[in-house]
Amino acid sequence: MSRNEAGVNPTIVMGTFDPETRWRDPNLAKLPAMPDKDRESIVLCMDELLFPFCGPDDILYTRCKIDPKLYAYLNGLGFSFRSRYHFDLNDENKSLPGPDMFNPCIFSLAASGLQREGLLTHNVKNLSPYAITSDTEEYLHATGLTGSLPDLETVKRVNSKFYSNRLLTRIGEKCYGMEANSAAELEAVGNALLKRGAYLLKDPFGVSGKGNMLIENEAMQRRIAEHLDKQERRGLRSQFLLEPLLRKEIDFSSHWFIHKSGERDFISVQRMLNQQQNYGGSIRADEALILLLENAGYFDTMEKALRILFEDGYHGFVCFDSMILEDGEIAPIVEINARKSMGLINAYLNKGLEKHCHTGLLTFLSLGLPEGFTFGKLLDALHVLGLLFGGQGEYGIMPVSSNTVMVNDILISRRISEGIQSHRGMPKGRLYISVVGRDDDHRSELIVSLRQVLDDLSIKVYN
Template identity: 40%
Template sequence: MARELVAGIFDAESFWRDENLARLPAIRDKDRERIVLAMDELMFPFCGSGDALLTRFAMEEAHKAYLASIGFSFRHLVWEGDDASANLFQAMASEQERDERYGAFDTLSPFAVVPHTREVIAKYEFSNEVPGIDTVKRVNSKIYSARLTGELLGKGFGKPVYSAEELSALGRGLLAEHGSALVKDPFGVSGKGNMLLQSQASLERVASYIRRQEGEGKAVAFVIEPFLDVECDFSCQFDIMRDGSFHLVGLQKIFNRQFAYLGSESMDAAGREALERAGYFDVLLQAAGRLYKDGYFGPVCIDSMLLKDGTLVPIVEINARKSMGFINHRLDQALQARSGKKGFFTFRSVGFKERFDYEGWLEELKRQDILYPNRQGNGILPLSSATLLAGAAEAGADAPAGGNLRKGRLYMTIIADELPERERYVERMRLSFESKGGKWYG
């Protein structure tokens, strides 16, 4: 069996986006950017026996030992180059010498195809193929999703706009008919790149902001749609094979808040059967066929939703890459093989002044019967250490100046029999973390 080098970046959209495109108003968050760089550690469920995970930052040894103890054994490689580029593949491709650690593997398994992925495959003579970057950029644009939906279904909610005036005109119509309008950047991601407009004044402020960028020579491309009354968000994960065949991976219920991703759990059999009766998978097969015809093959995650009036929206947007849903599916496969259980994949943002003893914290969680697997075979499975401690990654354990907190993010899977039990586990973990002097947000 081919040995894989699992690697990649979780901010692929920033490398697909044309720098000459106008942007929506936003505040840059450097803490988020650093955390996103560390998220590559979340790919460990993709590793099988003989595979390796390459990450930008080191993972805590205690964390790797814990994962190995519950069945996630993998070789871990840490990037050793000096290039601080956010695009790991660009850094790998630009190194003058080959790193023979990578040459020991047969294929590269990227989270997403970004610029320089093909160069890395060629440099290390990996045997797998990936689609061209121009194709990947095209099919990941929300403009592509909006157009494909219209072509497959004869109608769609989202409409592409290519000027500030067009944005203003369509926005006015949506505000009059629906009372709100949602503007999406073609390469926006969860919690970033979407803007909800609920008044004429807010619409004109955004149009004016875009108009100024037009005056600076920026091109305009957004999607505008009504803000829909959603009952349930969900996603479907599948692979388009090199020969064009379709392989269904799984379905995930998605939990969002104000456009920001909160968590996922695998959909039950009743949910899958309801979607099959509604013709959902027929639409997916058509979408997969079009993606392949347009030159794409590989992993795909399609976001979908069910509205409160019963309307099924099979394609909200297309993510032609791996996703949190793929990760949670692999986690659930491992959990079910071990204990017949499934988890709820989520995260919490945290803050702390001093880097704490991660190994000691895991031991404390185990003593308190919070760490998976506890005496009931449930508990919380921590998925990340580098994202948690990303704020302390740059230099030692000194507290930041001015009383500010270092920011991090803890990803986890919660295994519980009932929702109240899940909530109790999270509350107990919060208390444990805050006993270390940390801050638990949300």
Template identity: 40%
Template sequence: MTLASRIEKIHCGTFDAEQYWRDPHLAKLPGLTDSENLRIVSVMDELLFTFCSPSETLITRKAMNRAHKQYLAEIGFRFQSNSFDLDGELKEQGKSMLQLLFETDTDMFALGNLAMENVELEPFAAIPFTREASERHGFVCRIPDMETIRKVNTKTYSTEMKERLDLPNISLIVNHSFELQEVGAKLLREGSFLIKDNYGVSGKGNLLIDSPSILERIIAYTASQEKKGKFSQFVVEPYLDKQTDFSCQFVIDEYGESRILSLQKLANDEFAYQESYTPEPEFVDFLERAGYFELMRSTAEQLYRDGYYGHVCVDSMQLKNGELVPLVEINARKSMSLIKNQMDQYLAPQELKGNLRYYSITSTNAGLQFIDLLTGMEEAGILYKQGQLAGIIPLTANTLTINRKPGKPYKGRIYVSMVGQHESARKEMHQRLNSLFAELSLQVLN
């Protein structure tokens, strides 16, 4: 497979899109800011190579690691990408990829003499500067109005959607610390409950309240922000005893037609995403009989009526008592599970399956290079090569070393696809990778 001489589409993205949708005057829930984690998330855009064909380009905040890109080409992923960092200065670290792209000179990312007319820009999520970057560089940009995008990505919108679809709804919207105190006290008498930030995502912005003292601290924290002129809006709901998290990915075109792309089961830890894996056929059949997929089509219709089109991921769950909660929240963007689906399509011709997961690590090895991990995986016989029945595909490289610093412990992360025909083979790969981490003096945190 050779690279095309004409670029048709550019992929790029910022994975913490929620922070760029959020109103700066909206009160926040308390939480620690982890600068190392923020830097890791900033280079997760490497994962978007999974959407690229030879006629498409991936533009990332940091240039992709050469060894990583060469390995991906060897197993069939061929695409163009930038060979330089877009955020060269410290002051640019807080800027989104779309803002960096907007501010980047055209000739800096044009790739050789490739034709760049009528190129479509496809972001992971449509955030501010998406349209501006497209207009500056002459890209085709098909996204809804930004205010619509902001609205449909709020937790309050998801709560209101349950009412519109006539679904059981235990979620409540509170708009002031006084309301939070009143509603929270009532819920706490029945048991633990969650407070959800309007733009919370993957473990950030979800607080479990299980005592009056914790509730009072949250109320005081919120009230102090309101005194400074901020406004509050949260969703609160009883904590449910769930058995399974899963999600459905679909896309709505500009004419309102929707298409279901994927269904994935999820493993979450403390509300944070950890792994996507393929559901059993019996589970998919159960959802079909329960009318789940028809409900997803109805959700798509409502989103389109409100002016939204594009990618959507709906989070759902099944409780331990068997009850289905089909709509937990709507994420109007691409998702980790959609990336997992892209890998499913890649593996399908080989009749293989893969689980998408990540490993958080800490290390003091300032000399660690991604190629050290890649070489170690190959020598251990766990690096996936075409034609093998099992192996591990490293999906990111910069996430591993972005925080590397001399003489100090630092955090890293590696996203992988655990490939195998059977779950037992994938579990074996997991165990062997953990052994390799130990050999490289990498301590796994999750």
């Protein structure tokens, strides 16, 4: 729960993104995937994006120190919060953490680094997590904080794609997915689906394209089945959901809060801009989409689903990913994210932007950084060119994260200087922004201008 719900006591806001990798049973077989260390470091620094959930007295506890220029900029826009962090990657007097020190869940890091006395001094009583992991309860015990949180096993159960698929049947809605619990079952179910076209093979805890595969023919399916069969012979279990590839027109999500009493608050509907199976951005749904959903009974369906989630032991934030198909049919529950989410972050960003009479598009650009680049150079360039969003009556680009941009550049540069790592290509980063424009066309123009600024700074843009 954020301070908006918690009341007068200051709150610690924190969390580790991609919690699905921490919920997933290690005894389950995995789909083939290329390791991406750059992505892992970036995701670990996405906790900066939680600042919209903070009030002025709340503490945002992040893995890495937020760039001071970004912190001052956000405060100037009215996003006031106190910042604490575990690592200062720019502190040249300290050696950089190795993976074993850098990668643990933020709750584990915070339990070892945040003194209980310091929390009591600031009268901090509450915790608002991005998602609940196995380390969350340990952190609560270590700090003496309270949190009206559901238990971990409930959280894992309701976040599984198997749960969301079965929930559709429980509320009387059309169910698209079919479960497969072995490589042999995958081929049998998959063969039936392939007769009608391509299908999506989903890991129960896959997220944003990771752990999902598009299967278009039997040859591809056979290679995947063989890959899984090898793992099964080593004692692992296969557990996957197979869904026909739906011809979608609109991706959207609805966001809610279930109180411990069972009462439910509606927060927002967000249009999602997806790139293939990957998250690409969020923007508040317009009134025409809301009216369409109301007339189609979508919100009545959500109320049924929320009631069952509560009966099954869950309370807290929840996001339903949904679709409108090309034929006008609504697929009300594609996935459930029983945690905070990117669409919810945009909804809270918009609450902060309301004082400036604006809303924004939350999106990101994947970057390759040149030697000697600093985050401050980007803020300065945007300001000089009049592209930096400045508040009421203005439009522009609002950067909302710094370490997602800089973490790999800093880690690689320092490890090269320490003789730990040799040189390799351009460090990868991800720039999260809120694009504050008059309409879709204006937002597109602002992004084009941003791309030009990045090009002028010798930054490569990959998406």
